[in-house]
Amino acid sequence: SWYSVIHTPPQDVPSYFDEFRRVLTPGGHLLLGFFESGDDPVTEFDHKVVTAYRWPIEDLAKMAAEAGFAEVGRMLREPREGERFRQGRLLMRRDS
Template sequence: MTESPSYLTTTAEAYDAIAVTYADFARDALDHLPLDRAILAAFAGYVRAPGPVAELGCGPGQTTAYLRDLGLDVFGVDLSPVMIDLARRTYPGLRFEIGSMDALDLPDGGLSGIVSWYSIIHTPARQLPSYFTEFRRVLAPGGHLLLGFFESEGGPVEAFDHRVTQAYRWPIDELAALAGAAGFEEVGRMLREPQEGERFRRGHLLMRSGLPAEG
C-alpha cells in the first residue's frame, strides 16, 4: 500500500481532532453568505446532464446536503474518517465515503459535476496539478467543476495559518490557468470581499471539462 504524502496525513489528523467543533461552526454558515449560495445555485443550474455529483472534501456534509436540496444527485468524499462519520450520522439519507481527492475510487467519466468547496486549500502548489488531472478523469466531457478557495488579492500563492492546519491562498488567474492546463475551460468566476470575522477575500471558479476534439 502506498504511503500517503505527509500533508494528507497531517490534514486528516487535524480535521479528525476538531471535527465536532468544526461541524457546529459550519452547519449554518451558508445562511449568512448569499453570494456563496448564489454560485452554488449557478453550479446546480449548469449541471443538467443526468449523473452523480461529488463534493470532494465534504467535511461534516452540510454543503453536500445543500446541493441535494438544490436538486442534485450528490454524494460526499472526505479524507477525515471522523468527519465522514459525523456526516453519515447527521445526513443518513446521503452517501459519504472516505477518500482522497488525488486518487478517487471512481470510474473514468462517471460524474456530471464536482464541487471542491474550500478543500484544495491545504494542497501545496506543486501537488495541485495532479488534483485537476484526477478531477478531469472522473468528470464526463462537458461536466462542471466548482472551486471555492481563499484568494491572494493579486499576490502570489501564499501559505497562511489556517485555524485547522496550514493552507494556501491563490491568485484567481493563476488557479484558473492551472485548471486550464488540465483541460478545463472557465465558465465564470466570483470574488467577494471578507465579511465580519473573515480574514481573506474569497474566490470561486466555475469550470467545464473540455469536450473531446472532433474528428
C-alpha cells in the same frame, strides 16, 4: 471542490485538476471555492487544521485550463466581518 485545494501544497495542485478531469465526464462542471490572494502570489497562512494557502484566481484558472477545463465563470467576494480573506470561486467545464 469546496475549499479542498487550500490544504494542498502548491506543487501538488495540478495533479488535483488532472484527477478532477479524470472523474468528470466531458461537459461536466467543477466548482472550486478557495481563499484568494489578490495581487500576491500563492500565500501560506495559518489555519485551524493544517497549513493552508491563498491563491491568485488567475493561477488557478490557468492550471484548470492546462488540465482541460474551460472557464465558465468566476467570482471574488471581499471578506465580511469576522473573515480574514477574500473568497474566490471558479466555475469550469471539462472539455471533451
